[in-house]
Amino acid sequence: MIKLFATDLDGTLLKSGNIIKDEDKRAIQLLSKHHIDFAIATGRLDRDILEICKELKQPAHRVSQNGTFVKTKDSESIYSKTFDVSNSIAIHEKVTAYENVLCISTCDEIYISEITDEMKALENFLYFPLVEGIDFIEQYGKSIHASKYMLIGEEKELTGIQKELTDQFADKMESYLSDPRCLDIVPEGVSKAEGLKALAAHLQIKPEEIAVIGDAYNDIPMFEMTPNSFAMSSAPAAVQQKASYVVSDVCEAIEQITNLVKN
Structure with a gap:
């Protein structure tokens, strides 16, 4: 039933x-x-x-x-469940090395590396505005507790990035294509x-x-x-x-x- x-x-x-x-x-x-x-x-x-x-x-x-x-x-x-400090820093350093637009979520906010024209269009369909700027690597464990990283790009490119991340952080994270243009990275399990x-x-x-x-x-x-x-x-x-x-x-x-x- x-x-x-x-x-x-x-x-x-x-x-x-x-x-x-x-x-x-x-x-x-x-x-x-x-x-x-x-x-x-x-x-x-x-x-x-x-x-x-x-x-x-x-x-x-x-x-x-x-x-x-x-x-x-x-x-x-x-x-x-959020990323601990060491994993937050390691994943942050890895994903910011890509040229893709990056979003980092906490419990109640979404930070974005750059509000491009594409992201401005997307923002029109969000219920709350994005916060531009992700230069807070020293704030992990203090004011920032990362719950999800999201990379924006073409599906083929994202699947390649997904494999690289999985190879490096296999026991630290899970990753999903929540959309053909969005790769979500969340804590392991x-x-x-x-x-x-x-x-x-x-x-x-x-x-x-x-x-x-x-x-x-x-x-x-x-x-x-x-x-x-x-x-x-x-x-x-x-x-x-x-x-x-x-x-x-x-x-x-x-x-x-x-x-x-x-x-």
Whole structure:
């Protein structure tokens, strides 16, 4: 029996321009009638999820930054993991050597190496402004606690960088292509799946009682944790192959799982 439904945001619940379809909103609001809890699992910050919840008029358990932070719908923090000082410095020195635009996230802020024209366009679709400047290597462990590094570039270039980083920091970090142009680097052991497992333990439910939906490579770990996994039809073929079902919209996945509950 499904007891929790977790959705990704960008490319899944959120369409281009931060649009949420009315059909998806209505479907999410109906989950409680079937005694199904609701969660959002995303690479975005927790503050962004809260803005989405306002639009949905629906509270949600929140797995942010690919599982780096997990909070309940009542904003109780049940899990967090950031890079320690030595790894923050080492990774910072490595990723700043690339020519790519770099974003560094903390619990509640995103710092960017340079606000290019591309990033200005992206910023229009963010709920909060980016902070320009990442010259704070001496502040790690003091005012800066890094939770995620993100490199921007072409997919082929990013996969090459991903291999280099994995070779050097294999036991220190995880990396995911959250978008064809975005490489996310998070602490070792962090994933949406691990975040959802922490939430499941807190809610006293089993992973197989969770249904999940997403569209990117960083969603694959949560596809692999439950048989109730849905990939968006817009997802890359390799991502679709990891899910149990392929759907066009969030509401379609919710309809399937609510029918299972009825039966």
